[in-house]
Amino acid sequence: MQSLGFLAELVRETVDGVQRSLVDAVPRLVVALVFLTVAYVGIRVALRVVAGTLDAVYPEEQDLIVSLATTVVGVFLWFAAALTLLKILGMGDIAASLGTAAGFVALGVSYALSSMIADTVAGVYLLRDPDFNSGDRVTADGTTGVVRDIGLRKSRLELDDGDTVVVANSAVEKKWTLESDASATAADPAQ
Numbered sequence: 001m002q003s004l005g006f007l008a009e010l011v012r013e014t015v016d017g018v019q020r021s022l023v024d025a026v027p028r029l030v031v032a033l034v035f036l037t038v039a040y041v042g043i044r045v046a047l048r049v050v051a052g053t054l055d056a057v058y059p060e061e062q063d064l065i066v067s068l069a070t071t072v073v074g075v076f077l078w079f080a081a082a083l084t085l086l087k088i089l090g091m092g093d094i095a096a097s098l099g100t101a102a103g104f105v106a107l108g109v110s111y112a113l114s115s116m117i118a119d120t121v122a123g124v125y126l127l128r129d130p131d132f133n134s135g136d137r138v139t140a141d142g143t144t145g146v147v148r149d150i151g152l153r154k155s156r157l158e159l160d161d162g163d164t165v166v167v168a169n170s171a172v173e174k175k176w177t178l179e180s181d182a183s184a185t186a187a188d189p190a191q
Helices: 002-057 060-088 092-112 114-128 169-174 181-187
Strands: 137-140 143-150 154-158 164-168 176-178
Touching: 002 060, 060 092, 060 114, 092 114, 114 143, 114 154, 114 164, 114 169, 137 154, 143 164, 154 169, 164 169, 169 176
Parallel strands: none
Antiparallel strands: 137 143, 137 176, 143 154, 154 164
16 A cells, blocks of 8 residues: 555656646747747848848859858858757757857868868859850860850860860869950851
8 A cells, every 4th residue: 555655646746747847848938939930030031131132243144152142141040040949948058069069060071171162162253253254265274165154163164176174163263364356266267
């Protein structure tokens, strides 16, 4: 009988503890839900403003830059919202640890992808350069051809024989030469 009373008391204390925990957690959960709703709307509005502003600055053929910038801003905003949500839910130590770990991971990734990042940054510069456009005849990285496509990471040059050479944007940006109209006309007898 005594063990049955002990078991009943243990169950009652456990249920009471769970009830108290739930009652204590409800305000945090409500605040977290409100924050998540406001963060969602705020981030959506911020991303539209960023995309609209960049669309106004960059011409349509440079939509890659707009997409890249909008994605980067979105990742940072959502990460900040996630860390804030953890703080609201009482997991501030976890949020701080995640923030620190994310910094170290970002440092490692940026080091590992440094050549890709260099190509992307050079691609942004090439897309913005008024002297480097599709259809121009250029010499870049020891190759002379007509620029057919400028992407964020690489540019495509069409050679005189019709072949296409893909050159990393960082190599193009280091040193390229715009060929004069006379040399382009001499290289293409059809003109």
